[in-house]
Amino acid sequence: MVGKNFKKALNTRLSTFQKIYLLLIAGFILGPFIPLVIQSFAFRWAWPDMLPSTWWLEQPRKIHDATGMGLCDFAL
Amino acid sequence: MPNSSTKQLAHHRRERLWMWAQLSPVLIILTVLFGGALILAVMQSLGFAPWFGVNTFPDFSYFGALWGSASFWKSLGLTLYYASVSTIIALIMGTLLALALVRHFPSKTLYKYLYKLPLMIPYTVGIALAVIVLGNGGMLSRIMAFVGLIGDPSEFPQILNTHYGWGIIAVYVWKQTPFVTLTLYAVLLGVGRETEEAAAILGANKFQIFFQVTLPQILPGIVSSTLIIFAFNIGAFEAPFILGGGFPDTLPVVAWRYFNDADYTLQLQGMATVVSIAMIASGILYSYLALYRRYERRIGRT
Numbered sequence: 001m002v003g004k005n006f007k008k009a010l011n012t013r014l015s016t017f018q019k020i021y022l023l024l025i026a027g028f029i030l031g032p033f034i035p036l037v038i039q040s041f042a043f044r045w046a047w048p049d050m051l052p053s054t055w056w057l058e059q060p061r062k063i064h065d066a067t068g069m070g071l072c073d074f075a076l
Numbered sequence: 077m078p079n080s081s082t083k084q085l086a087h088h089r090r091e092r093l094w095m096w097a098q099l100s101p102v103l104i105i106l107t108v109l110f111g112g113a114l115i116l117a118v119m120q121s122l123g124f125a126p127w128f129g130v131n132t133f134p135d136f137s138y139f140g141a142l143w144g145s146a147s148f149w150k151s152l153g154l155t156l157y158y159a160s161v162s163t164i165i166a167l168i169m170g171t172l173l174a175l176a177l178v179r180h181f182p183s184k185t186l187y188k189y190l191y192k193l194p195l196m197i198p199y200t201v202g203i204a205l206a207v208i209v210l211g212n213g214g215m216l217s218r219i220m221a222f223v224g225l226i227g228d229p230s231e232f233p234q235i236l237n238t239h240y241g242w243g244i245i246a247v248y249v250w251k252q253t254p255f256v257t258l259t260l261y262a263v264l265l266g267v268g269r270e271t272e273e274a275a276a277i278l279g280a281n282k283f284q285i286f287f288q289v290t291l292p293q294i295l296p297g298i299v300s301s302t303l304i305i306f307a308f309n310i311g312a313f314e315a316p317f318i319l320g321g322g323f324p325d326t327l328p329v330v331a332w333r334y335f336n337d338a339d340y341t342l343q344l345q346g347m348a349t350v351v352s353i354a355m356i357a358s359g360i361l362y363s364y365l366a367l368y369r370r371y372e373r374r375i376g377r378t
Contacts, residue, residue: 011179012179012180013179013180013181014176014179014180014181018172018175018176018179019181021172021173021176022173022176022181022187025169025173025191025253026187026190028250029190029191029193029194029250029254030190030193031209032205032206032208032209032250033205034215035208035209035214035215036204036205036208039208047213047217047218047221047229048217048218048221048222048229049218050218050219050222
């Protein structure tokens with residue numbers, strides 16, 4: 001019994017609680033950056049969509065399709 | 077002819093002089109910049125502001141008006157509530173993380189970089205993240221709509237801009253948990269595992285080892301880190317200003333409103349608020365430190 005307690009008390013490996021806790025902490029720290037990164041590439045992201053309906057990268061093509069104008073036409 | 081004790085005394089005196097000479101640059105800066113500003117702030121809060129055409133020094137009416145209003149005590153309550161709740165949560169989360177980080181696991185190196193990330197992010201970015209995640213149109217409300225719990229952003233429970241201060245507490249905890257972890261992890265590495273091993277050999281279980289061996293050893297780290305984060309939280313302005321619930325505001329926001337008022341003579345009232353914050357914060361922190369010192373003496377540690 002003492003031997004078991006001794007082993008448990010001095011275990012250098014993570015307990016199950018600690019494994020779950022580390023995963024939660026990673027989510028808590030990194031989680032808020034996910035919508036920030038998505039938002040920075042989003043042209044239109046209406047509620048309640050989980051992802052933007054229009055990305056900034058596809059916006060020039062959409063403008064070109066609609067107006068026939070390219071990015072160069074907007075240059076001064 | 078001087079004897080050896082006189083020589084020793086002279087040597088000791090020279091050493092002390094050299095020590096003060098080395099300390100003098102930082103002492104001069106602290107005395108002039110911090111001490112001077114503090115004296116000026118106290119004098120202004122007591123009615124000394126000839127540049128505004130006000131010189132009623134010493135006049136305690138600014139403190140009287142401030143402390144006599146019910147809203148001041150509500151603001152003080154909110155300030156202490158946000159500061160203490162976030163400090164306690166950050167302490168618990170940081171301690172658990174530090175205890176996990178001293179264990180061996182495959183992605184430990186990655187975690188040692190990852191947990192420090194919020195330390196490098198400014199508070200204003202942390203506030204923006206809180207708005208993006210916890211706001212009514214934020215990521216959490218989108219997820220709740222995705223799983224069918226809500227059908228409209230207004231149905232999402234208000235987390236930001238309430239006097240419960242969940243948003244403020246979330247930002248503080250997000251920013252300060254890594255700070256507590258960093259401090260305690262360093263202490264844990266310095267302490268080593270020998271005393272824990274001795275306790276285990278003597279039959280202590282893991283809870284006894286934590287509360288009776290590890291905790292007293294990491295207590296200096298706990299005290300210093302909580303002291304710093306509590307002092308910051310009590311005087312922090314941006315998070316309560318952006319994420320707070322409006323009137324009654326926290327004391328730093330109240331002070332800012334006085335400073336920003338078109339009637340510039342109200343700046344004296346603002347200065348009385350700032351001096352009140354300083355007095356309350358230093359009173360709490362001094363009591364906390366005194367209690368800790370008393371505990372240290374009681375356990376025979378000086």
